Amino acid sequence: xxxxxxxxxxxxxxxxxxxxxxxxxxxxxxxxxxxxxxxxxxxxxxxxxxxxxxxxxxxxxxxxxxxxxxxxxxxxxxxxxxxxxxxxxxxxxxxxxxxxxxxxxxxxxxxxxxxxxxxxxxxxxxxxxxxxxxxxxxxxxxxxxxxxxxxxxxxxxxxxxxxxxxxxxxxxxxxxxxxxxxxxxxxxxxxxxxxxxxxxxxxxxxxxxxxxxxxxxxxxxxxxxxxxxxxxxxxxxxxxxxxxxxxxxxxxxxxxxxxxxxxxxxxxxxxxxxxxxxxxxxxxxxxxxxxxxxxxxxx
Numbered sequence: 585x586x587x588x589x590x591x592x593x594x595x596x597x598x599x600x601x602x603x604x605x606x607x608x609x610x611x612x613x614x615x616x617x618x619x620x621x622x623x624x625x626x627x628x629x630x631x632x633x634x635x636x637x638x639x640x641x642x643x644x645x646x647x648x649x650x651x652x653x654x655x656x657x658x659x660x661x662x663x664x665x666x667x668x669x670x671x672x673x674x675x676x677x678x679x680x681x682x683x684x685x686x687x688x689x690x691x692x693x694x695x696x697x698x699x700x701x702x703x704x705x706x707x708x709x710x711x712x713x714x715x716x717x718x719x720x721x722x723x724x725x726x727x728x729x730x731x732x733x734x735x736x737x738x739x740x741x742x743x744x745x746x747x748x749x750x751x752x753x754x755x756x757x758x759x760x761x762x763x764x765x766x767x768x769x770x771x772x773x774x775x776x777x778x779x780x781x782x783x784x785x786x787x788x789x790x791x792x793x794x795x796x797x798x799x800x801x802x803x804x805x806x807x808x809x810x811x812x813x814x815x816x817x818x819x820x821x822x823x824x825x826x827x828x829x830x831x832x833x834x835x836x837x838x839x840x841x842x843x844x845x846x847x848x849x850x851x852x853x854x855x856x857x858x859x860x861x862x863x864x865x866x867x868x869x870x871x872x873x874x875x876x877x878x879x880x881x882x883x
Contacts, residue, residue, distance in 0.1 A: 622825040625651045626674040626832065629658035629667060632767075633866045634786075635855040637699050637839045637877075638675070638815075638832070643858050644842060646835035650828060654862070659765075660733035662686075665816050669693050675832065677815040679737035686816075694822060695814035697833040698840075698879050702812060706878030707804035708738065708784035710745075711773060711797040718779060718800060721749030727779040730764040730772055737812055738782040741803045748806070773797065789873030811880050843877040 630636055642652050658664040661678025668676035669691040677699045678686075687693060702708070710729065712718045718727065724746065731738035739761060746756045762778055769781040770791040780800060783791055791797055803812075815836065822829040843851055856868045 619827060621648060621650050621828040621831050623828050624649055625653050626828075627653045627655050628673050628675055629656055629664055630654050632657050632864070633859070633868070633870060635858050636677075637836045639858060640843070640854070641835035641839040643854065644839060646838045646842075648831055648835075650831060650835075661736050661813060662733055665693065666691075668816055668818060671818065674821060675815050675817050677813055679740070679813045680811070681740050682736050683814055683816060685735065692819040693816040694819055695816050696822075696829060697815050697836045698811040698813070699815050699836060700813045700877075701810055701879040702804045702807065703809045703876060703878050703880070704804060705875040706785065707802050708741065708782055709788050709802040710742070710780050710782055710800045711770075711788075711791065712780050712800050713773060713776070714796050714798045716779070716798065721746050721751060721801075722755075724780065725751070725755055725758045726760075728760045728762050728777075730762050730769045730778040730781040732766050732769075732782065733763060734761060737803075741806065742782075744806055745801050770794075770797075786870035786873040789875070790870050793873070809880055812878075840877050840879050848874070 626638075628636075628638060630639065638647070638652060641647050642650070655673060658667070658676070661676075662682045664673075664676035665678040665683060665686055666676070667673045669686060680695075683693075683695050718724060729738075729742060731742070742759070742761070743756060746759060751759075764772055764778070764781070766783070766787055769778075769783055770787065772778045773781040774796065792799075815833075817829055817832070846854075852871050852874055855871050855874065859866050859868050859871075
């Protein structure tokens with residue numbers, strides 16, 4: 585059985601659950617007026633130098649009178665959804681496999697909307713130095729690959745790539761995954777601290793533009809276009825605040841559509857405006873490399 589089938593099946597299974605039916609938050613339910621949000625503030629974790637879909641949705645007015653309360657930046661998808669599950673935030677997003685693991689472990693959360701994925705323009709690549717002797721999957725035995733976290737998207741992609749290229753489970757275990765922050769991965773590859781690095785989004789495009797790196801493989805080559813991760817809400821939150829949950833999920837979906845249909849330069853300009861306005865001492869330099877939301881908009 586091909587390992588990439590379970591990966592895509594996991595994503596598909598979560599997508600089938602994208603109906604608003606559960607999750608909690610610190611916010612208390614108010615009077616439920618038809619169609620109006622019961623709570624007006626959602627706590628969340630952001631990402632430095634980046635604009636998340638909920639942030640874009642709020643700026644575009646797609647969340648109505650719901651405000652976002654930034655409580656800090658997330659370190660990884662699994663950490664982000666764990667924070668939501670434990671009521672430290674009201675929503676979080678992660679790779680579909682991490683979402684499923686959290687739910688199977690008993691966390692009372694529900695996936696409500698896709699927020700990232702892969703297409704021909706936006707994907708995660710695995711890079712080596714241009715002069716690296718690593719050419720094939722088998723060359724990775726005994727080597728180090730930098731990923732942003734264990735048990736998430738990159739690990740699933742790596743395991744699929746290795747398996748599809750004939751490595752046994754014992755050989756796959758000899759490929760060492762090293763956890764590194766995405767912002768540090770490019771430099772770690774260039775310095776030889778790791779043999780391969782997982783790069784996505786603007787960080788990938790920046791690294792490619794700088795030269796000196798070579799793509800070994802990427803997830804789009806393995807899977808084609810697919811939805812990779814979802815935002816989750818706690819079940820008690822959805823039960824108490826169904827309108828708020830619905831507005832949130834719909835607003836994110838509208839933001840994806842806006843990114844898809846709006847000229848690229850206007851999307852980047854909007855991102856820059858949002859980052860500049862929030863005053864977190866961030867850089868907007870890498871926004872020039874943004875290409876697409878990556879999330880499939882059709883079934």
